[in-house]
Amino acid sequence: MFGLDSKDSKLLLIVAVLALAAPFILNPFPAGSELAQFNAGYPDLMQRFVIFGIFAIGFNILFGLTGYLSFGHAAFLGVGSYSAVWMFKLLSMNVIPAIILSVIVAGLFSLLIGYVSLRRSGIYFSILTLAFAQMSFNLAYSVLTPITNGETGLQLTLDDPRVLGQTATADGSIPVTNLFGLEMRSTYELVLGAWNFQFNAGYYLSAVIMLASFYMAIRIFRSPFGLMLRAVKTNQTRLNYTGMNSRPYTLAAFVVSGMYAGLAGGLMASMDPLAGAERMQWTASGEVVLMTILGGAGTLLGPVLGAGFIKYFENIFSKINDNVLHGWFAFLPDGMEDLLVTIVHPFVGKGWHLTLGLLFMMVVIFLPGGLIEGGQRLGKLLRRKSAKQDDEDANKSASTAAE
Amino acid sequence: MDAILLQTLNGLDKGSAYALIALGLTLIFGTLGVVNFAHGALFMIGAFCAVTLSRIFSWSYTVIDETKTDFLGNPLKVDVPYVQAWFGDEMGAAIIDWSVPLAIIFAIPIMIFIGYAMERGLIKHFYKRPHADQILVTFGLAIVLQEVVKYYFGANPIPTPAPDAFKGSFDFGAFLGMEPNAIIYPYWRMVYFMFAGIIIAGVFAFLQFTTFGMVVRAGMADRETVGLLGINIDRRFTIMFGIAAAVAGLAGVMYTPINSPNYHMGMDFLVLSFVVVVVGGMGSLPGAVLAGFMLGILESFASMNAIKSLIPGIDQIIIYLVAIVILLTRPRGLMGRKGVMED
Amino acid sequence: MGILEVKGVGKNFGGLKALSDVNLSVQENTVHAIIGPNGAGKSTLLNCLVGKLIPDTGSVMFNNQSVLGRKPHEINQMGISRVFQTPEIFGDLTVLENVLIPCFAKRDGAFRLHAFEGVRREKELMDKAMQMLEDVNMADKRHMHSASMSRGDKRRLEMAMCLVQEPKLLLLDEPTAGMARADTNNTIDLLKEIKEKRDITMAIIEHDMHVVFSLAERITVLAQGTPLVEDTPENIKGHPKVREAYLGEAH
Numbered sequence: 001m002f003g004l005d006s007k008d009s010k011l012l013l014i015v016a017v018l019a020l021a022a023p024f025i026l027n028p029f030p031a032g033s034e035l036a037q038f039n040a041g042y043p044d045l046m047q048r049f050v051i052f053g054i055f056a057i058g059f060n061i062l063f064g065l066t067g068y069l070s071f072g073h074a075a076f077l078g079v080g081s082y083s084a085v086w087m088f089k090l091l092s093m094n095v096i097p098a099i100i101l102s103v104i105v106a107g108l109f110s111l112l113i114g115y116v117s118l119r120r121s122g123i124y125f126s127i128l129t130l131a132f133a134q135m136s137f138n139l140a141y142s143v144l145t146p147i148t149n150g151e152t153g154l155q156l157t158l159d160d161p162r163v164l165g166q167t168a169t170a171d172g173s174i175p176v177t178n179l180f181g182l183e184m185r186s187t188y189e190l191v192l193g194a195w196n197f198q199f200n201a202g203y204y205l206s207a208v209i210m211l212a213s214f215y216m217a218i219r220i221f222r223s224p225f226g227l228m229l230r231a232v233k234t235n236q237t238r239l240n241y242t243g244m245n246s247r248p249y250t251l252a253a254f255v256v257s258g259m260y261a262g263l264a265g266g267l268m269a270s271m272d273p274l275a276g277a278e279r280m281q282w283t284a285s286g287e288v289v290l291m292t293i294l295g296g297a298g299t300l301l302g303p304v305l306g307a308g309f310i311k312y313f314e315n316i317f318s319k320i321n322d323n324v325l326h327g328w329f330a331f332l333p334d335g336m337e338d339l340l341v342t343i344v345h346p347f348v349g350k351g352w353h354l355t356l357g358l359l360f361m362m363v364v365i366f367l368p369g370g371l372i373e374g375g376q377r378l379g380k381l382l383r384r385k386s387a388k389q390d391d392e393d394a395n396k397s398a399s400t401a402a403e
Numbered sequence: 404m405d406a407i408l409l410q411t412l413n414g415l416d417k418g419s420a421y422a423l424i425a426l427g428l429t430l431i432f433g434t435l436g437v438v439n440f441a442h443g444a445l446f447m448i449g450a451f452c453a454v455t456l457s458r459i460f461s462w463s464y465t466v467i468d469e470t471k472t473d474f475l476g477n478p479l480k481v482d483v484p485y486v487q488a489w490f491g492d493e494m495g496a497a498i499i500d501w502s503v504p505l506a507i508i509f510a511i512p513i514m515i516f517i518g519y520a521m522e523r524g525l526i527k528h529f530y531k532r533p534h535a536d537q538i539l540v541t542f543g544l545a546i547v548l549q550e551v552v553k554y555y556f557g558a559n560p561i562p563t564p565a566p567d568a569f570k571g572s573f574d575f576g577a578f579l580g581m582e583p584n585a586i587i588y589p590y591w592r593m594v595y596f597m598f599a600g601i602i603i604a605g606v607f608a609f610l611q612f613t614t615f616g617m618v619v620r621a622g623m624a625d626r627e628t629v630g631l632l633g634i635n636i637d638r639r640f641t642i643m644f645g646i647a648a649a650v651a652g653l654a655g656v657m658y659t660p661i662n663s664p665n666y667h668m669g670m671d672f673l674v675l676s677f678v679v680v681v682v683g684g685m686g687s688l689p690g691a692v693l694a695g696f697m698l699g700i701l702e703s704f705a706s707m708n709a710i711k712s713l714i715p716g717i718d719q720i721i722i723y724l725v726a727i728v729i730l731l732t733r734p735r736g737l738m739g740r741k742g743v744m745e746d
Numbered sequence: 747m748g749i750l751e752v753k754g755v756g757k758n759f760g761g762l763k764a765l766s767d768v769n770l771s772v773q774e775n776t777v778h779a780i781i782g783p784n785g786a787g788k789s790t791l792l793n794c795l796v797g798k799l800i801p802d803t804g805s806v807m808f809n810n811q812s813v814l815g816r817k818p819h820e821i822n823q824m825g826i827s828r829v830f831q832t833p834e835i836f837g838d839l840t841v842l843e844n845v846l847i848p849c850f851a852k853r854d855g856a857f858r859l860h861a862f863e864g865v866r867r868e869k870e871l872m873d874k875a876m877q878m879l880e881d882v883n884m885a886d887k888r889h890m891h892s893a894s895m896s897r898g899d900k901r902r903l904e905m906a907m908c909l910v911q912e913p914k915l916l917l918l919d920e921p922t923a924g925m926a927r928a929d930t931n932n933t934i935d936l937l938k939e940i941k942e943k944r945d946i947t948m949a950i951i952e953h954d955m956h957v958v959f960s961l962a963e964r965i966t967v968l969a970q971g972t973p974l975v976e977d978t979p980e981n982i983k984g985h986p987k988v989r990e991a992y993l994g995e996a997h
């Protein structure tokens with residue numbers, strides 16, 4: 001399918017089905033029930049899943065394949081967001097030109113930063129990207145205020161020109177983002193018994209773009225270009241003595257991943273047309289690193305999984321408070337219940353970042369391949385139990401499938 | 404002239420903090436070869452040692468003062484800190500007032516212990532792993548430490564004043580025979596600068612004049628050879644990690660009156676300190692100190708109005724700009740040894 | 747006129763003279779060994795040939811083109827491949843992928859953005875790589891993770907990666923360093939086989955006299971950064987200067 005072999009086609013198909021049916025899959029609990037708070041099938045959260053998925057897929061093309069650890073990718077996401085909002089201010093509220101511009105601007109910006117940063121490798125590369133990102137962040141906050149609107153963030157106003165669209169709607173409010181008239185915020189609600197499923201135009205646009213990005217990533221992974229990037233990671237010296245110039249390869253990977261970040265930023269602004277400098281801060285770059293590693297750097301599915309995992313639990317954990325905890329442990333004797341609530345309390349609610357930090361450390365220490373590796377190990381264990389013979393071919397196919 | 408002097412002085416206290424953190428980072432990188440992204444968190448923990456101690460000192464019990472009444476006519480309740488009850492009013496008040504300097508004594512064993520535990524419990528397992536893994540795991544640790552502090556102390560900055568004796572400013576201009584009030588410099592910043600100088604001198608003296616320090620320096624230069632001599636270098640390196648943690652912690656303790664500590668101050672300083680280490684030269688201790696002060700002063704100069712109006716925004720990016728130029732033209736930094744991580 | 751002409755090459759490190767006035771001429775389709783005691787400058791010379799170092803003086807001509815100032819990948823594209831002392835392979839990749847990469851380098855040059863074609867669809871290059879693996883008896887290991895192989899196999903793979911590019915000149919940097927006798931003999935056999943099957947020029951830097959005398963047709967002896975003599979193996983064996991350089995160093 002689309003020039004992929006059967007295994008990759010299957011992978012793409014699974015992701016496509018999951019993404020398109022997400023409003024159902026992420027909404028397993030009937031509305032109003034005790035468990036409804038664990039539903040994730042509402043537009044805002046689903047949009048975040050796929051948009052951060054795109055960001056992580058792109059980051060993985062750089063870090064997962066070449067091993068260059070960038071701590072500055074949030075800068076490209078931020079630049080993408082600013083470009084998109086400017087497009088909404090100046091041209092029209094159609095998301096297509098906005099997204100295209102954000103990809104182009106992020107691409108150019110990453111070309112500039114990548115060209116300089118890639119003259120060094122290892123930790124120096126990480127620090128250079130960090131320095132560039134912090135510089136961009138500081139500039140966005142200070143001198144570039146005319147472009148970025150400083151601390152307030154860039155927003156739409158009623159006197160933006162919007163030469164191809166309208167400055168204000170008939171009733172005098174700011175127009176909303178749309179795809180040739182289809183409003184991004186428009187949501188079709190399907191009520192089936194106790195369930196309430198929401199199908200949001202913005203989510204579906206993001207999901208389709210995410211699938212296209214995922215498809216492109218598969219093609220890159222399986223291409224000679226992807227092979228060279230993996231060669232850069234394992235032995236750059238050998239690659240150079242084999243007649244390959246590693247720098248343009250890494251630069252191309254850097255720019256591609258920067259464009260993915262710009263795409264994510266543009267989409268973010270398309271869903272909610274504002275852009276702030278905090279999107280560029282290095283801790284935001286750290287987040288995409290976390291997603292990629294947690295899911296499994298260098299694997300196809302890992303980054304998407306990591307992005308979804310982190311965004312889902314961020315949402316759920318922040319909702320859990322002591323009342324919820326007491327509800328959970330109510331079956332225990334009072335003393336035990338209180339003790340457990342006290343123990344769990346720091347890790348939920350506002351403590352999500354603590355849990356995330358711990359989880360991340362655990363993954364780096366015990367499971368460097370991330371959730372994907374965890375799944376593989378589990379699969380191996382189960383297989384060994386069911387059929388005791390050591391089936392090496394099957395293990396191999398499992399590991400190549402995940403690549 | 405006085406403007407230059409003023410900016411130089413203003414740069415010194417920030418430069419001191421950069422230099423102290425960068426010194427610890429370099430010690431760790433030079434001895435253990437580990438890139439420690441959690442070092443900023445150690446600085447932050449140091450600052451919160453001071454906060455904790457000042458809170459412990461102000462633990463109070465309530466007494467009812469029958470001689471006075473509050474505005475409702477009831478007998479007045481007075482909170483009396485335990486230290487005042489134990490050491491007498493005057494002594495107790497002085498202890499509370501001097502909580503920040505006293506926190507130094509309190510922080511040293513705690514920081515050494517934290518450093519020791521960190522190295523034995525976590526970092527040790529990462530010597531043989533790639534630098535990227537070291538960055539990642541220490542980054543995770545930094546998040547955890549900062550979130551733990553946030554959990555106990557909240558997200559808002561906690562003002563922790565200097566002792567009364569050091570409040571106010573010193574008229575440096577008048578001291579030098581210039582116009583009064585031309586150069587005013589807070590006393591505590593002077594204390595911080597001198598304190599940093601003493602710590603830096605102490606670390607250098609320790610490495611220079613003790614056998615322990617000599618072995619560590621030899622180990623920094625060539626780990627294998629020293630190992631071959633039958634000297635247990637790893638054990639000494641662990642202790643160095645503790646010392647580096649203590650240096651960062653003390654830098655944090657003394658910094659509290661300058662900037663009220665908050666849970667993310669470590670991350671803020673970390674990025675800059677890494678830049679400092681890179682500019683000074685990975686693995687070079689004098690380089691780290693020199694670059695720390697240099698960048699602190701540069702930053703202070705860049706924030707002068709005359710310069711800002713010439714190049715807008717320069718104060719925000721000067722440090723990064725310098726780092727980028729240095730990394731591209733002289734990858735081993737100002738004083739780095741040839742061949743140490745030049746790629 | 748040889749395929750590789752080194753004239754008057756000198757290189758200093760600080761005050762240390764690593765090479766001075768080195769002249770060397772490697773003739774096409776011969777095996778030329780460069781020997782010498784430790785610290786004679788063999789590795790420095792090799793690094794000057796592949797672009798890792800730039801000599802302070804002199805010229806290095808390959809096929810009548812200067813290699814000086816070119817980057818390693820450009821020199822490789824001119825037709826020089828290099829085998830390292832410890833085998834440099836792509837450890838994370840499979841054996842087949844290891845051999846495919848030089849095939850791409852040979853066909854596409856130093857950089858080509860071929861990001862959408864699948865590697866598996868490059869039938870011609872796949873066949874070429876498979877053929878090469880069969881030539882070195884590694885076809886059955888093609889799906890192996892190359893880092894998990896024995897050192898001997900890694901060496902064999904590295905040779906295959908160099909040979910599949912059909913280089914005009916193959917440089918070998920102590921190909922048997924640190925090997926057991928049996929592995930050394932295997933490597934000698936492999937090199938002999940390569941020489942018989944293909945038209946190839948080889949320059950070997952070697953410490954082990956056994957290897958040198960079993961392979962070389964021409965030998966240059968390097969001592970303290972300058973060539974002492976250049977002659978056939980028979981003449982080198984009994985040459986007084988060579989004995990002096992080796993034994994003199996030892997005592």
